[in-house]
Amino acid sequence: MTTMGAGMDGQVVRRHGTLLAATALAAALVLTGCGAGDSGSRDTTDAAAPANGGADKDGLLGAPEAAGAGAPQEGKAGAPQEGKAAAPDLRVDQRAIIYTGSMRVQVDDVDAAAxxxxxLVTRAGGFIGGDQRRSAQADAVAELQLRVPAAKFTSVVDEIAKLGRQQSREISTEDATEAIVDLDARIISQRARVESARQLLSRATSINDLVSLENELGRREADLASLEAKKRRLADLTALSTITVSLAGPAAKITSEKAETGFLAGLTGGWKAFVASLTVLLTVLGALLPWLVAFGVPVAVLLLVLRRRKKTSVPTAPVSAPPPVPAARSAP
Structure with a gap:
């Protein structure tokens, strides 16, 4: 009995040991799985962190893209974070606008106003492009062509209008942004074509190829120079605006640019043309009359005297009798 009880106690101990071993193995497997999951999560987070802005070694997301995504972009035109009211003004500031203006101002002293x-233009950083004047007492007129920086166009026009009594003003604008962008693209493409032609020319082996490539390179360089000249012209027009100013004296008349049509307008125009033509004709006759008197009268008297002398010097020829008619002979 004692031996049987000891055997049963040994089996119970072995069963408990097996159960404890199985429990320990299961706990080890669970801990291993959790560790692998944490490691995978950390690996996934580390792999995704650079794509989301790039975490530095201290764990701070200090990338400029991430910081700028939530901050307002005041220096960029048309930023998504800006309000819709400010976007058009920013876009206009970035466009290339050509300003052209003409105005007429009546002043008391044309030379002083000029x-x-x-x-005024010199202080604004511009210069005088043309100066035409007609000197007189009260109806003097001066026409000035001004080139001023585009940023000071409006202020210069307003200052000129204050010099006297403004009679007319006309301002026009032209958007050259698309033309400049197109020229930039064409210039880049043409430069690439010129460079390729130069490379082909450096590898030419025959005289025919050399001459052909030189001609082609010359044409491409000429096209490139033409495009660059157009771009410089547009850049000059956008940088310096043009203002045509007419300064008129107190008695200068305003020329009406309104065209009239209709029967009465045609009749008035025809009568004015007739009067103008008659005036020109009388002016020409008045200019020729002294010459006609000085040379025409003596020539007429001389011709008359010569004609009379010719009549008196030519003798009258006697009238001769007609020859006698022979009598007809009778037949035998």
């Missing part, structure tokens, strides 16, 4: 306009 000097003030010249000083």
């Amino acid at each position: 000097r003030e306009v010249t000083a």
